[in-house]
Amino acid sequence: MKIGLIGAGRIGSALVKGLLKAQIEPDDIFVLQSRRQTAQKLAQQYHLNLVADTAQLQCDIVIIAIPGSAVAQVVKKLNQTYAGLIVSFAGGDLQVMNQSLQHGARFIKAVPNTAIEIGQGIVPLSFAADESAANKQLIQDLFHKVGQVYVVPEEQLGIYGTIAGCTPAYVGVMLEALSDAGVLHGMNREDSRAIILQMLAGTAQLAQEENMALSSIKDYSATPGGSTIRGVAALEEFGARNAFIQAVNASEK
Numbered sequence: 001m002k003i004g005l006i007g008a009g010r011i012g013s014a015l016v017k018g019l020l021k022a023q024i025e026p027d028d029i030f031v032l033q034s035r036r037q038t039a040q041k042l043a044q045q046y047h048l049n050l051v052a053d054t055a056q057l058q059c060d061i062v063i064i065a066i067p068g069s070a071v072a073q074v075v076k077k078l079n080q081t082y083a084g085l086i087v088s089f090a091g092g093d094l095q096v097m098n099q100s101l102q103h104g105a106r107f108i109k110a111v112p113n114t115a116i117e118i119g120q121g122i123v124p125l126s127f128a129a130d131e132s133a134a135n136k137q138l139i140q141d142l143f144h145k146v147g148q149v150y151v152v153p154e155e156q157l158g159i160y161g162t163i164a165g166c167t168p169a170y171v172g173v174m175l176e177a178l179s180d181a182g183v184l185h186g187m188n189r190e191d192s193r194a195i196i197l198q199m200l201a202g203t204a205q206l207a208q209e210e211n212m213a214l215s216s217i218k219d220y221s222a223t224p225g226g227s228t229i230r231g232v233a234a235l236e237e238f239g240a241r242n243a244f245i246q247a248v249n250a251s252e253k
């Protein structure tokens, strides 16, 4: 299977790295060169094929990982020659795009998160109502290589994408703040960073293995009358829960 990539920024690069980790051959990946040299650098670093024009992207699947504002223009260009599957990480209306495509090409949407880079991602996907079973299977098989796949109706792709793809940044802010607090209280940065990351990984794995409700994670650590519940009460006092809900609301706009 040959995979094309238009847009070699953060998420495009993450996909390439994830696919290579999943034993996809570099020779089967084709990257469209870009003005800012990012594609050239990626192709050089990982020995991928670099192509100068969309007409040379004669692949089974082409991934579009560019700003949303440029999708229509890029699909229009692809539409001149391309007959395979197009997966947009950057939006576009399924029905409008599919109706516009000639040569049998099909348009699919996905909002992966950056952990696809290490095969631990989440990939919410939406297909047009009339998408063929074979195409759905091909795309799901591809993204299974880099993470967990969720096929959702197009109108829910936004919230799935936010919860999968935007929350790593929110959690990053939370982790940095917790690490800062450790440093404030005298920990060295290295220990504080390592402990916070292992706390996150271990707690997530524990909750998954024990099939815990998320609300139970708090209860598991909070000794009655102890230090944890005092911290939880402070989080409530300062509006942490609402801050996260407002963050999702802001991302969803």
Ligand SMILES: NC(=O)C1=CN([C@@H]2O[C@H](COP(=O)(O)OP(=O)(O)OC[C@H]3O[C@@H](n4cnc5c(N)ncnc54)[C@H](O)[C@@H]3O)[C@@H](O)[C@H]2O)C=CC1
Pocket: 006, 007, 008, 009, 010, 011, 012, 032, 034, 035, 036, 038, 039, 065, 066, 067, 068, 070, 074, 089, 090, 091, 110, 111, 112, 113, 114, 165
């Ligand atoms: N970063 C993430 O975690 C995720 C990003 N996305 C979406 O993927 C898209 C790309 O996001 P990032 O990689 O974060 O952005 P980025 O800014 O890191 O990368 C965008 C890349 O597209 C290239 N580009 C811009 N216009 C182009 C055009 N007309 N033709 C070819 N290349 C072009 C730029 O040179 C740049 O390398 C966005 O639409 C974003 O919403 C979706 C899921 C997750």
Ligand SMILES: O=C(O)[C@@H]1CCC=N1
Pocket: 111, 161, 162, 165, 166
């Ligand atoms: O920040 C963004 O717009 C993209 C969408 C999901 C994750 N990153």
